[in-house]
Amino acid sequence: MKKLINDPDGVVRDALVGIEVAHPDLRVDHENRIIYRREPTRPGKVALISGGGSGHEPLHGGYVGFGMLDAACAGEVFTSPTPDQMVEATKTADSGAGVLHIVKNYTGDVMNFEMAAELAESETGVRVASVVTDDDVAVQDSLYTAGRRGVGVTVLLEKIVGAAAEEGRDLDTLAELATRVNASGRSMGMALTSCIVPAAGKPTFDLPENEMEIGIGIHGEPGRHRVPLAGAREIAEQLVEPILADHDFTGAPAIVLLNGMGGSPLLELYLMYGEVQRILEASGVTVARSLVGNYITSLEMAGCSVTLLRADDELLGLWDAPVATPGLRWGV
Amino acid sequence: MKKLINDPDGVVRDALVGIEVAHPDLRVDHENRIIYRREPTRPGKVALISGGGSGHEPLHGGYVGFGMLDAACAGEVFTSPTPDQMVEATKTADSGAGVLHIVKNYTGDVMNFEMAAELAESETGVRVASVVTDDDVAVQDSLYTAGRRGVGVTVLLEKIVGAAAEEGRDLDTLAELATRVNASGRSMGMALTSCIVPAAGKPTFDLPENEMEIGIGIHGEPGRHRVPLAGAREIAEQLVEPILADHDFTGAPAIVLLNGMGGSPLLELYLMYGEVQRILEASGVTVARSLVGNYITSLEMAGCSVTLLRADDELLGLWDAPVATPGLRWGV
Amino acid sequence: MARTSLTVADLVAWTQRFRDLMVEHRAALTELDSAIGDADHGSNMARGMQSAVEKLEQTAPETVGAWGKSVGMTLVSSVGGASGPLYGTFFLRFGASGGDATELDAAALGAALRAGLEGVLARGKAEPGDKTMIDALGPALDAFDAAVDQGLEAAIAAARDAAAAGRDATEPLQARKGRASYLGERSIGHVDPGATSTAYLFDALATATGSAA
Amino acid sequence: MARTSLTVADLVAWTQRFRDLMVEHRAALTELDSAIGDADHGSNMARGMQSAVEKLEQTAPETVGAWGKSVGMTLVSSVGGASGPLYGTFFLRFGASGGDATELDAAALGAALRAGLEGVLARGKAEPGDKTMIDALGPALDAFDAAVDQGLEAAIAAARDAAAAGRDATEPLQARKGRASYLGERSIGHVDPGATSTAYLFDALATATGSAA
């Protein structure tokens, strides 16, 4: 296993040290593995908290800052954080206006955040609302699965709802907005290679040189199908088509995220984005905003995902609003 | 070869399509493979032009925009662009105040930019000054080498000199500043894996599972030494020590870049940065600013490099000045 | 003479034995989780059980309830993922069922295990056949109940065997809960990691209580 | 009867033959460049020579000067890297030496080649033994000059053999110019890619002019 680490079981602990020293605008509670903004939540502002397994950087710690999150809880690699962490973050970040938990739809994340919300409300009286993101069309949302996974739309939601929170909107309004954003977004991902979970020490799955996985998530798990390796144009089709089949993205401005899984060079991500945008245009989708890069990753996995968000003037305005985090930054 | 591409020989062409549609603030001349700011150079402002082989993204195209470059010429993967491209970019970006060429010290880049400067001046009368970056301490700067390579300091220089250009400083002043920045910076890199040049179709070098290369550049070339794989702390020492041995970084604020080579997850880069900063502090270096991420890459190579720049109040002020490019963005 | 009840010390020994098995089989559990999950079940369980045992060593519980609360809370607060809340809830409910008791006879043990199962079902909303730890836990408790008349040790041994059989029976199933459900039909043909750790849980119970026969 | 001069058509045939060799050995040249460089010499040369031949097909040159300018300018503007300016300069200077001539006898060819070499030296500032294309080019021209009394074909054949020998002789050298110099001692034991393409340049000249013996 070739990694820039000291100890496979201490990766998250050690990385948090680097995050703290690299970003003077952030503060890290190492005992609880929570990344906060340096300044406490402004009174009256609803606090946005998220968290999840580590290995998806810059998600979530890289989205703590003005215009996005107030705190992020870091779990072990690909393992959701614990309720204790979330309770601590909730209590600390609350300014009295309540806390919105942004949770990606995975069994572990949902259960841990649920327990945290119960504990936080009962122990401290902090008002907690939650939104669970589930935008991954690779998974059937049915009784026979754990439901669609939360992937790329989580980034867009943290940005948009984060901007609305800075405006001073209240908890219920933000929860409603978050639900609307999630319902308007869809994603689909693919992998050329597996990643290596440090504590596991070897690739999660083996993928022959002439094959790729379609319909992967962000935890290095295998996808829905294994298919022959194809060119970028064909891959773009395999990602965009299921998204467009699942939701109508015509007749409204769309925000598009072409996301790298962590191990693909930016050169290739741009190339993929060119292909994606071409298909979208041909399908009558109006791309109003776009983001190309590594925003929600799966360690060193090579591959990419596409996220589409059906927007409107309000969402575009919130998207364009100032943001200052390590992972997304504009307007300030 | 597992890549998100259509045709190994058309990678740069196709990626430029994606760069153009992803960034409405940029304009791409596809015939000449030049990335410009959308708006022409403001009269009186010196134009900053750089360029080099592709595969180092976001360098250089991702640094075109307010506060950094005015144009970037994209060569084939790891192959410097041609004089024609540079002449065209020079003529187009010049507002009358002259053009600064920012050239990384590689035989090909230097020769092609030299020919371009000669042609541009003789054909058009545009005033051209050049700075050649050579910050890589892995290479002995002697008669027996092509001289130190230009690596990480190029990013810092484009930012700092770009800010000075926005202030309206003249060509000679900027060339002098650029020379000073280059002389104050040092870098050192390492690789855990080789990258794959698309047109070559296989890894440039083979690196056994238990070894790493120390002293690599950014072209997938092997390094100075092949040594046993080590932990992050030891790797950090192997990168920082030669830098501190080559130049005095105490007694002045330092800007530090912990750069990923493209294939290492951000989690690991943060972890490495924690180790680097610890060593710097123990060595009496005061870190005033830092940057952690993939800023000057070598396709999907796993590994990282460290760049230190000895700064002062002026350089810090220019560093903090607003910048709005795809690759670096703050203050606007 | 066959034992007829478990003391708190027995429960602690069970915890330690389970910890030993999780550490010993850490890589194998992660390997199973690689096939249909995210390659962390082994490190999750080893980390959690290690913490649980350390906690018990710091503060020795005096009642079944205190033991269950200590182990359950430690798992909840040190594991994360799906297994943290699920195993955590199992031990918390087990403890709540035992309450202030300092010993559990066969019937009380059966009731406590059943309370644990109910907790896992309530928390995870999985059903039998969904290819989860439930598919080892459910059969184990049914076998326990069916054998309880033969005495505590026999019931534990029966539970252990049924858990192992339940674990094996997850192999042909298509997952409908947890991460493995994302794989659809590709989850078929792999043993569930959580059912495997649960089979070890009953193995540990049998060994720690000398019910190995 | 042995030929005593080259026409512009011969120069065009030489260009085509060099292109063929670059395309044919593209992967091998890139392989050499992988060992001590950045894995692009094969694609650089194949791309450049392909463009050069296309340009000649669009506009047939009538003089040695026009031919050299066409090939040289096309290389400069389509290759990039180190080999673009170096090979480009070689052909530009070769052409300038030939000027308006439509034929080159042995002495004139020798002078043109020498002008090309001087251009490469001026542009790249390499010295003999630095492990570059110079180490094939220099010996080739010396051999050409030494054999020029035996006639054009003999001189070309001698140059071809010396270029190949010069290429082979780069293997034990430590590089002091270009990318390979970054490797220090690790550059020892590998044949230089640029010297290899230069050996093909003279191979092409020999074949295209029927001087193969």
Ligand SMILES: Nc1ncnc2c1ncn2[C@@H]1O[C@H](COP(=O)(O)OP(=O)(O)O)[C@@H](O)[C@H]1O
């Ligand atoms: N809803 C559920 N109910 C019961 N058990 C579940 C449920 N979801 C997952 N599991 C169990 O959890 C195991 C995975 O645990 P683990 O790998 O530690 O967590 P994660 O899936 O979060 O990575 C699965 O093998 C399965 O047995």
Ligand SMILES: Nc1ncnc2c1ncn2[C@@H]1O[C@H](COP(=O)(O)OP(=O)(O)O)[C@@H](O)[C@H]1O
């Ligand atoms: N200064 C120089 N003078 C002469 N030849 C050189 C010089 N530098 C490099 N070369 C030649 O160029 C070859 C490499 O060409 P190429 O791979 O196309 O360019 P790059 O090194 O820019 O990738 C080397 O093998 C060497 O023969």
Ligand SMILES: [Mg+2]
């Ligand atoms: Mg997990």
Ligand SMILES: [Mg+2]
């Ligand atoms: Mg090159």
Ligand SMILES: [Mg+2]
């Ligand atoms: Mg798991």
Ligand SMILES: [Mg+2]
């Ligand atoms: Mg090369």
